[in-house]
Amino acid sequence: MLKTTVLNTAHRALGARMVDFGGWEMPLHYGSQIEEHHAVRRDCGMFDVSHMCAVEALGPDVKTFLLRLIANDIGKLKTPGKALYSTLLNEAGGVVDDLIVYYLSDTHYRLVINAGSTDKDLAWMAERLCEWRLDVCLIPLRTGPTAVAMIAVQGPHAKARVWEVLPEVRPATEKPGPFFAVEVGPLCIATTGYTGEEGFELTVPAAQAEDIWNALLAAGVKPCGLGARDTLRLEAGMNLYGQDMDESVSPLDAGLAWTVDLASERDFVGKAALLEKGRQRQFLGLKLLTQGVLRAHQKVVTAQGEGDITSGSFSPTLGCSIAFARLPLGVAIGDRVKVEIRGKRLDAEVTRPLFVRHGKALI
Amino acid sequence: MNIPAELKYTASHEWVRLEADGTLTVGITDHAQDLLGDLVFVELPAVGQELAAAEESCVVESVKAAADVYAPVAGTVTAINEAVVEAPESVNQDAYAAWLFKLAPANAADLAGLLDAAGYKASIDAA
Numbered sequence: 001m002l003k004t005t006v007l008n009t010a011h012r013a014l015g016a017r018m019v020d021f022g023g024w025e026m027p028l029h030y031g032s033q034i035e036e037h038h039a040v041r042r043d044c045g046m047f048d049v050s051h052m053c054a055v056e057a058l059g060p061d062v063k064t065f066l067l068r069l070i071a072n073d074i075g076k077l078k079t080p081g082k083a084l085y086s087t088l089l090n091e092a093g094g095v096v097d098d099l100i101v102y103y104l105s106d107t108h109y110r111l112v113i114n115a116g117s118t119d120k121d122l123a124w125m126a127e128r129l130c131e132w133r134l135d136v137c138l139i140p141l142r143t144g145p146t147a148v149a150m151i152a153v154q155g156p157h158a159k160a161r162v163w164e165v166l167p168e169v170r171p172a173t174e175k176p177g178p179f180f181a182v183e184v185g186p187l188c189i190a191t192t193g194y195t196g197e198e199g200f201e202l203t204v205p206a207a208q209a210e211d212i213w214n215a216l217l218a219a220g221v222k223p224c225g226l227g228a229r230d231t232l233r234l235e236a237g238m239n240l241y242g243q244d245m246d247e248s249v250s251p252l253d254a255g256l257a258w259t260v261d262l263a264s265e266r267d268f269v270g271k272a273a274l275l276e277k278g279r280q281r282q283f284l285g286l287k288l289l290t291q292g293v294l295r296a297h298q299k300v301v302t303a304q305g306e307g308d309i310t311s312g313s314f315s316p317t318l319g320c321s322i323a324f325a326r327l328p329l330g331v332a333i334g335d336r337v338k339v340e341i342r343g344k345r346l347d348a349e350v351t352r353p354l355f356v357r358h359g360k361a362l363i
Numbered sequence: 364m365n366i367p368a369e370l371k372y373t374a375s376h377e378w379v380r381l382e383a384d385g386t387l388t389v390g391i392t393d394h395a396q397d398l399l400g401d402l403v404f405v406e407l408p409a410v411g412q413e414l415a416a417a418e419e420s421c422v423v424e425s426v427k428a429a430a431d432v433y434a435p436v437a438g439t440v441t442a443i444n445e446a447v448v449e450a451p452e453s454v455n456q457d458a459y460a461a462w463l464f465k466l467a468p469a470n471a472a473d474l475a476g477l478l479d480a481a482g483y484k485a486s487i488d489a490a
Contacts, residue, residue: 017400032455033426034401227400231426291448293404293424314403314426321404342422342429 005050006149006206010213014223022116024051026226033227037316040195040232041359044155045224046216051115054141054148054203055122058108061134066101066109068268069128071251073261077103083179083192086259087251088121089270093277094247095254097121098239100192102181110181112150114241128269148188149209153221154199154232156359162189162200165215173200194229196236196357231313234322237285237354243296244283244310244324250274253326254310255283255353281307282331285351286323287363292341294323294348301338301345304328309339317356318363324353364484365393367459371435371474372483375417378459379435379477386441387466387474391423391432393458394487399425402451407443408464414438416473421463423454436473438466 002025011018016027027048029036039045057066066074072086082103088096097117102110113121122138129136141148153162163170169184173191176182181190181203188203204212217223230240237255239245245254252260252274262274286309288294294312305328312323323339331337331350338345351363366372371379376395380388396402404424414420414434421432442465447453453461468474478486 028427029400032401034403034452227426291404291406293426293429295429314424316426 003051005048006147006209007048007050007151007213010210011048011223016223016225019226021226022051022114024115026051027223029225029227030223033225033231034316036222036224036228037231039222040155040197040224040228041317041356042156043222044153044157044161044199044220045222045228046213047152047154047224047226047229048149048213049152049201050149050206050209052150053113053115053118054150055111055113056108056139056141057111057136058139059134059136060107062109062136063106065129065132065134065136067266068132069125070101071260071268071270072101073264073266074101074103074109075266077101080104081176081181081183083181083190085179087245087256088124089251089268089274090247091270091273093250093270093273095241095245095249095251095256096124096247098241098245098256098259102190116242147206148203149206150201150203151209151213151216152193152195152199152201153216154193154195154197156198158197158199158221161216161219161221162202165212165219194236194238195232196238197232197359231316234311234313234324235315235317235356237352239324240311250277250280252277252279253281253283255324280329281326282329283310283353284325284327284331284333285353285355285363286312286325286337286339286348287318287351287355288321288323288339289347289349292321292346294321294339294341298323299340300325300327300348301340302327302331302335304330307331315355317359318361322351322355323348364487365459366480366484368480370459371477371479373433373435373477374483374486375433377432377435379474381474382465385467385471387435387438387468388462389420389432389435389464389466390462391430391454391458392483395430396455396458399423399430400427401425402454405447405451405454405463407445407448408440410440410443412440414440414466423451423463432463434466435477436466437469439469441465441467
């Protein structure tokens, strides 16, 4: 039995094609995922991301706990509302999950974790708390009166549309720069996203979610499914857990070295393994130079040896196929490589793993 | 579900139209394009290529997935629709207008093995 979000009925009323994503029944598209993709790049779209799990982390030891648990340095977070993208690692340095940590106070943080990893992450954190004997309370905001829904509104006109629908949040949300959350009454509005466009991620009481969704719809915000979300995040150079990295992959081999704090004295789970192994592969982009579509698990042949595509698709913005690939050290941006697609070796060019930002092609 | 009564079908979601000259026009069904979503790439067979029944003849790819298109019966490719290579989305817009290739069947009697509209609908419902 698939889990459903509070917006399930709204998706069905809009004729969404529903799919199983990490045990959740979620919209893949509402007709055309390419049109949804363009709406986010050119105007404004919204995604139900309530399958992701928001977890309150509270208690006197919460900062100590997160400093030791998380690969990025949450000690950098000093202003309430500031967010940090990071990974949770196992002792071998593999990625248990990626997450966003919001700092609210020294005794209160909020974590947003992946839908498919929620049970695993909560168990992993509970085990560490027990092992380290720390006083922290973890509360997933899934059920009961604290249950929340999350709606990501993204695109060049996203903020204006949210302010039209929720004028009360405008004064508090005009100023904050990227990766910041503010609370306005029961609403939490964050300048985060997974598309490479401006926008807000709204965390709202579950009971208000459908009204807000419908008001955004009435304001002309296009509902978008996981299909468009995947092509948008790929163009924007953002990793997907389970595809670009997992428990067997080091963040250093997944293009996530920027999220790992190896420079400071601070010790965290997986640090010793990362220092010992170092970076063994490069995480780069590919642009297919011929007709066809790059897909995950296709083999890449380079002068330095073989690699693999971790995520690949068609880029609606660029009109060609693009991918992320894990490639041998020594491969350089600009190199020509071959990708094996159904027995043929097609030409591709190695690029930065970042293709589009704010509607503009970067390659 | 759009399954025109005048066409023949395969369980692998190809539609087949018998033309007056005895050749077969082949495409993918509306149900197939709906399952695949937005098509972005079509790779057609070569004119003159000989195909066995149920052999992979070409590939259609959507943003989501790649799907093989199979020869409905044995035969020789006599024509291909270059327009769908230029505009793969035309298959999403009208799967029965956006044909992929034409086939001269090796044996006209093989057509009897194809599904009619009711048979195709039943094969989808059973899946």
